[in-house]
Amino acid sequence: EDQVTQSPEALRLQEGESSSLNCSYTVSGLRGLFWYRQDPGKGPEFLFTLYSAGEEKEKERLKATLTKKESFLHITAPKPEDSATYLCAVQERKTSYDKVIFGPGTSLSVIP
Amino acid sequence: DVKVTQSSRYLVKRTGEKVFLECVQDMDHENMFWYRQDPGLGLRLIYFSYDVKMKEKGDIPEGYSVSREKKERFSLILESASTNQTSMYLCASRHGTGVYEQYFGPGTRLTVT
Numbered sequence: 001e002d003q004v005t006q007s008p009e010a011l012r013l014q015e016g017e018s019s020s021l022n023c024s025y026t027v028s029g030l031r032g033l034f035w036y037r038q039d040p041g042k043g044p045e046f047l048f049t050l051y052s053a054g055e056e057k058e059k060e061r062l063k064a065t066l067t068k069k070e071s072f073l074h075i076t077a078p079k080p081e082d083s084a085t086y087l088c089a090v091q092e093r094k095t096s097y098d099k100v101i102f103g104p105g106t107s108l109s110v111i112p
Numbered sequence: 113d114v115k116v117t118q119s120s121r122y123l124v125k126r127t128g129e130k131v132f133l134e135c136v137q138d139m140d141h142e143n144m145f146w147y148r149q150d151p152g153l154g155l156r157l158i159y160f161s162y163d164v165k166m167k168e169k170g171d172i173p174e175g176y177s178v179s180r181e182k183k184e185r186f187s188l189i190l191e192s193a194s195t196n197q198t199s200m201y202l203c204a205s206r207h208g209t210g211v212y213e214q215y216f217g218p219g220t221r222l223t224v225t
Contacts, residue, residue, distance in 0.1 A: 032211035043116070043202050043216030044155075051211065087155070091211055097168065098209065102155040 002027045004090050004103040012109045013078055021073040021106045023088035031098055033071050035064050036087040038105070044087055078110045115139070116217035118203055124223045131190040133220050135203030143206040144186035145214065146170075146178060148199040155202065161186055162209060193224045 004025045013019055025033070032051050036044035048057040050066040057064045061082065063074040073086055085105040091098050119134035137144065146158040147170075157170030159178040167178050175197060179187045186205075190197055200221050204214040 034213055036216075041219070041221075043204075043219050044214075046213040046215065049211065049213055089155075097162070098211075100157075100214070104152070104154040 002092060002099075002101060004088060004101045006086075006088060006103040006106050008106060009104070010107040010109070012111060013075075015079060015110055015112050016077050018074070018076045018078070020075070021086055021108070022070060023073070023103055024070040025088075025090045025101075025103075026069075027090050027092040027101070029093035030090060031093050032091045033066055034089040034091070034100075035062075035071070035073055036089065038085045038087055040085075047086075075108070078108075080110045080112050083108055083110045116203060116205055116215050118201075118217040118220050120220050121218060122221050122223075124225065125190075125193050126225055127194060129193050129224075131193050131222065131224075133188040133190075133201055133203075133222070135186045135188070135205075135217055136184055137186075137205040137215070138184065139205060139207070139215065140183065141205035141215075142183070142208045144180065145204040145206070146176075146186065146188045147202045147204065148172070149202055149219075150199050158188065193222075195224050198222060198224045 007022045035047040038044040048064040053068045065072045085107045087105045089102045091100045116137045145160040147155045161167045161180045177189045202219050203217040206212045206214045
């Protein structure tokens with residue numbers, strides 16, 4: 001069964017304490033992997049798209065990487081404003097249309 | 113700045129009522145989506161539309177229908193609301209059927225009593 005999992009479910013970091021979030025996927029034909037950030041009570045906001053294994057994207061304190069089976073979102077020296085839920089989503093090729101599967105998310109709290 | 117708007121942020125309805133949730137995007141996007149988001153279950157796709165007057169069932173279409181008469185507008189209809197449809201509903205749009213990111217609205221928190 002095609003699925004996307006994320007770990008950990010929740011993460012508490014001290015301000016400045018770097019860490020990584022994991023997104024693992026089992027799909028048959030990956031076309032792209034997305035990372036989104038979601039603040040409480042709001043819709044997800046797009047961060048990155050990764051297309052193939054070995055690719056990396058960076059934005060401020062965030063860096064996303066992709067392998068054949070998983071993606072990591074590295075957060076360097078996080079600040080309290082980085083607190084949010086981070087979602088990954090995988091777009092896979094299907095016969096008539098692509099399907100996008102979202103993971104359950106990792107809730108990140110950065111403590112001052 | 114791209115924008116997806118939803119008709120209500122919070123909505124309270126009674127069991128059996130017909131409920132309309134509206135979504136409008138101003139980006140001339142071809143594709144539009146309706147999701148519901150529940151704790152522990154993540155985002156689940158209800159319906160999507162590749163173009164005007166086109167619709168496809170997602171993973172959980174039961175109890176819902178949709179309408180897309182104009183490119184910018186995608187409506188979700190709960191024919192007879194039930195308590196298990198209490199949820200956060202999110203609308204999204206996407207440029208086309210390639211590998212494009214989705215743009216989400218702010219969400220509608222629906223409570224069915």
